[in-house]
Amino acid sequence: MTTQRKAVALISGGLDSMLAAKAMLEQGIHVEGINFYTGFCVEGHTHAIRKQDQKKVKRNNALWTAEQLGIKLHIIDVIDEYKDVLINPKHGYGANMNPCLDCKVFMVKKAHEWMLENDFDFIITGEVVGQRPMSQRRDTMNTVQKETQVGDLLVRPLCVQNLPATLPEREGWIKRDELFDFSGRSRKPQIALAKKYGFDDYAQPAGGCCFLTNEHYSKKLIDLWQFRGDKQYDLEDILMLKIGRHIRPRPNFKLIIGREEGENKFMEGYRKQFPYFFCQSHAGPLALCYGENMSLEDIEIAARVVARFGQGKDSEEVTVVFNPPNEEPQALKVKPYAVSEIPGEWYV
């Protein structure tokens, strides 16, 4: 009797990992998915917060993909372990704060551990040679195999014909000639394959599925680290970088100003942890303050900034309340800054 082989598939929620898993299912392999939650994943958070996004279907694409494929999905929280990948990437960063190669090494290593613990036979990914400038080049794909010790148990079904044969191919567990030779940045082969498999709804997020590839997000992360004087962070920090306008009028404090009702409502949950400002005399945003050693002048500057984003922005005087945690609130009567008075460099 032939043993049914088992593969664990890295499922991001995007099209390529979906196709790679489907290709293995087509060959009779038992596939289960694994999805790593780093805290920087694009899905979920901002859709849950912003009112303008609330009409969108709030689906988790990795779960949705697994359901389309009819496979189990294991979601693994790697928030703490991932810090070392982001803070000390051996292979450096990409165009922004994205440590893509170290990230891929980390995830394949974790998937390999999971494979061994759960008695699976090999790992599959949706990688395509030449598709990504950092983690999906022929040389860096070799690096992933070497640094993870996974060796020839890592199969990339979408480009397997461009790479040396892996153990599952040599052993006849999977048929190489029924797999693919995709390469480069074109998406046409994947779209054609999706059509062949009958997938007409799939996620293809521009810029990938990670906030660290986003220039604005990366700037905010660097600003946070500079303010802190080290590169530490927790989940709350990186979540806060996804919401609001971030304005740093002085090196010792930053304001996070809600851009709409959903963000204001979300930030209300943090009023016991952070000093915050709100407009009392006019409708306006809630602003959380990340700061230390704030002088009276700093507080007045912050109040004028907050007033600028409220409905009293053209008024001569706006009352803004400053609420430090565990202290009495202070009401300040201030003149809102004009747009031209807020220097561009204050915006993080």
Add this chain to the structure above:
Amino acid sequence: MSKHSLDVRGQLCPIPVIRTQNQVKKLATGDILEVVCTDPGVKQDIPAWCRINGHSVIDIETRDTAEIVVTLEVGLE
């Protein structure tokens, strides 16, 4: 069969799903788990996770406090 509860208020998806997944691993087939959440994303994500992993959602209740309570029955592993 026993009843259990999990409080994931204030957590945003996929954390409520991960915590549900980790809690269910400790339970037996037929056990009931009530997950108290605030992120509306759980209305899609926890049922999707249950469907692909063989568990059943018995009820989803949205309370006046904007809390969402998802009740599920643990299936066969």
